[in-house]
Amino acid sequence: MLVNRWEKPVVFDDDGLRITIGSPEEAMTWLSQASNRDRDSFRKAWRKCLAAREGRLPADEARPAVERAVESTRH
Numbered sequence: 001m002l003v004n005r006w007e008k009p010v011v012f013d014d015d016g017l018r019i020t021i022g023s024p025e026e027a028m029t030w031l032s033q034a035s036n037r038d039r040d041s042f043r044k045a046w047r048k049c050l051a052a053r054e055g056r057l058p059a060d061e062a063r064p065a066v067e068r069a070v071e072s073t074r075h
Contacts, residue, residue, distance in 0.1 A: 004052060004059030012070050024049035024062040031066075036073060045069040 009022035021027045027049045031042055048065040051057035 006059060006063050010063065010066050010070060014073065021066060024052035024059050024066075027062065027066045028053065031069065034069075034073070039069070039072050041065075041069045041072040 004025075005023050009020045010027070011018065011020045013019070019030065021030055027045065031037055031046050031049070034042060036042065037046075045062070045065040045068065048057060048062040052059045052062040
């Protein structure tokens with residue numbers, strides 16, 4: 001599988017852990033393991049990352065959806 005790396009990874013802290021996500025494929029792993037994956041922002045990020053992984057969407061277009069999912073964990 002070809003991994004589409006982002007030029008700038010998404011980096012955030014989660015309960016004392018520093019998490020770095022550098023591609024839609026890595027984001028899908030994080031999204032599948034997150035405890036609050038039932039949120040709408042997580043589902044949207046999953047769909048965007050899946051589309052990027054399948055080549056239906058440029059990888060960079062999935063990144064903002066992942067950032068929104070990360071932000072939703074802080075509220």
